[in-house]
Amino acid sequence: MIKAAILGYGTVGSGVAALIDQNSAEIRRSVPEGIEVKYILDLRDFPDSPYRDRMVKDVNVILEDPEIKIICETMGGKGAAYQFSKAALEKGISVCTSNKELVAAFGPELMATAAAHHCSYLFEASVGGGIPLLRTLNTGLSQENITRVAGILNGTTNYILTKMNRDGADFDTVLRRAQELGYAERNPEADVEGHDTARKIAIITSLISGRTARYEDVPCEGITKIDRMDFACAAALHAEVKLLGLCEKDGDGRYAVITAPFLVPEESLLAPVQDVFNGVLIHGTMVDDVVLIGRGAGRDATASAVVSDVIDAARHPGETVPCPWKGGDPMPLVPVAEQKRRFLVRVPAAEAGLAAQLFGAVRPVAAESGAARPAFGENGKSQPEQKEEYAFVTPVLSEGEFAKKAGEFSSVHRIRLLDPDMV
Numbered sequence: 001m002i003k004a005a006i007l008g009y010g011t012v013g014s015g016v017a018a019l020i021d022q023n024s025a026e027i028r029r030s031v032p033e034g035i036e037v038k039y040i041l042d043l044r045d046f047p048d049s050p051y052r053d054r055m056v057k058d059v060n061v062i063l064e065d066p067e068i069k070i071i072c073e074t075m076g077g078k079g080a081a082y083q084f085s086k087a088a089l090e091k092g093i094s095v096c097t098s099n100k101e102l103v104a105a106f107g108p109e110l111m112a113t114a115a116a117h118h119c120s121y122l123f124e125a126s127v128g129g130g131i132p133l134l135r136t137l138n139t140g141l142s143q144e145n146i147t148r149v150a151g152i153l154n155g156t157t158n159y160i161l162t163k164m165n166r167d168g169a170d171f172d173t174v175l176r177r178a179q180e181l182g183y184a185e186r187n188p189e190a191d192v193e194g195h196d197t198a199r200k201i202a203i204i205t206s207l208i209s210g211r212t213a214r215y216e217d218v219p220c221e222g223i224t225k226i227d228r229m230d231f232a233c234a235a236a237l238h239a240e241v242k243l244l245g246l247c248e249k250d251g252d253g254r255y256a257v258i259t260a261p262f263l264v265p266e267e268s269l270l271a272p273v274q275d276v277f278n279g280v281l282i283h284g285t286m287v288d289d290v291v292l293i294g295r296g297a298g299r300d301a302t303a304s305a306v307v308s309d310v311i312d313a314a315r316h317p318g319e320t321v322p323c324p325w326k327g328g329d330p331m332p333l334v335p336v337a338e339q340k341r342r343f344l345v346r347v348p349a350a351e352a353g354l355a356a357q358l359f360g361a362v363r364p365v366a367a368e369s370g371a372a373r374p375a376f377g378e379n380g381k382s383q384p385e386q387k388e389e390y391a392f393v394t395p396v397l398s399e400g401e402f403a404k405k406a407g408e409f410s411s412v413h414r415i416r417l418l419d420p421d422m423v
């Protein structure tokens with residue numbers, strides 16, 4: 001038996017322990033010796049757990065046991081998780097993690113440590129939960145020139161946006177409900193402000209480019225300002241509001257990356273991705289579009305991804321599983337001001353004339369679809385109970401140009417449009 005240990009017996013860690021037990025026959029198809037969890041590290045006691053006899057509180061028990069070949073880091077955070085992972089890799093113990101925060105911040109360093117000590121730092125579960133996304137990028141699509149990845153990468157925000165759309169509820173009400181159901185954390189900032197998605201699209205960009213894309217360099221906007229009028233406009237445009245992580249490679253090989261709410265056309269393969277599901281659209285120049293959809297979080301789905309890495313590590317004893325992300329200095333990303341797209345814009349109704357003056361051929365939103373009538377009157381003006389607004393879609397222009405023109409209005413609310421060619 002190959003001996004493994006789990007660091008952190010929480011949601012994901014408990015799922016890993018259960019999966020390794022329950023699917024031992026399936027695991028033996030790939031690793032005939034089998035895999036056994038010898039230790040579980042946690043701060044708390046679990047007297048009722050079937051694994052209580054394997055619980056330890058001192059990480060050194062694990063690190064100093066020469067039998068341990070693989071560690072699953074399911075603690076989260078960048079403190080102890082970093083120290084324990086680094087110490088394990090320095091001893092030649094492979095580490096499989098679900099911790100995107102740590103991967104986004106220290107991934108290249110930890111991969112280099114693994115390579116220096118003939119073991120692996122693997123992180124399939126850090127992006128897309130149970131979706132086999134990173135392995136698909138690293139192996140199944142390794143022959144491809146991937147020019148675009150658009151992903152719904154955060155289940156919490158997709159759940160919130162889905163409920164806001166279906167129930168007509170506002171953001172705060174749906175967030176409270178999501179917290180009651182355990183879909184959103186008590187401190188939801190990383191999810192709703194887009195940081196979680198930014199980390200994940202940075203990891204994806206690093207994998208497809210081979211160079212480090214720093215998540216701090218990814219322009220990031222969350223969903224806290226999305227309101228009911230946005231959904232009415234989306235309906236008028238036959239689109240869905242989705243928080244996307246978007247990465248596009250331009251003709252010069254530079255990467256334009258952003259995290260923000262987008263209007264995604266109904267015909268997009270991403271539009272049907274609802275509730276807590278994640279969906280990722282990958283475009284390769286040969287294979288065309290590939291779409292992966294699945295549970296982006298949750299105990300069992302995330303544990304499934306962690307254990308897929310455990311199997312990979314077990315099949316490569318004494319060596320490093322190859323990874324296209326080579327680290328090195330962070331690469332410069334295309335500045336957000338240069339990124340080009342169309343925008344749905346809402347301005348005070350009295351400033352409708354200014355819109356045409358500044359943007360030229362704008363498309364008033366309500367004028368072209370009856371679906372917007374509950375929210376807007378004729379000529380794109382909102383009904384009396386709503387704030388009097390004029391909603392329109394701009395031609396394609398750069399974010400920099402848009403920001404300059406937007407400054408001319410007394411107030412502006414905008415959402416980006418996903419280019420129909422990109423879906």
Ligand SMILES: NC(=O)c1ccc[n+]([C@@H]2O[C@H](COP(=O)([O-])OP(=O)(O)OC[C@H]3O[C@@H](n4cnc5c(N)ncnc54)[C@H](OP(=O)(O)O)[C@@H]3O)[C@@H](O)[C@H]2O)c1
Pocket residue numbers: 007008009010011012013041042043044074075076077080081098099100101125126129296297298299302
């Ligand atoms: N939950 C998901 O669906 C999901 C999906 C994808 C990725 N992830 C990622 O997976 C990681 C774990 O998430 P989770 O939801 O499983 O978190 P969790 O339920 O809070 O579990 C973490 C566990 O680690 C323990 N722990 C923390 N610091 C420790 C330390 N220094 N020594 C020993 N034990 C320690 C915690 O103990 P205490 O409770 O006593 O602090 C807790 O039992 C995070 O990075 C998260 O972002 C989670």
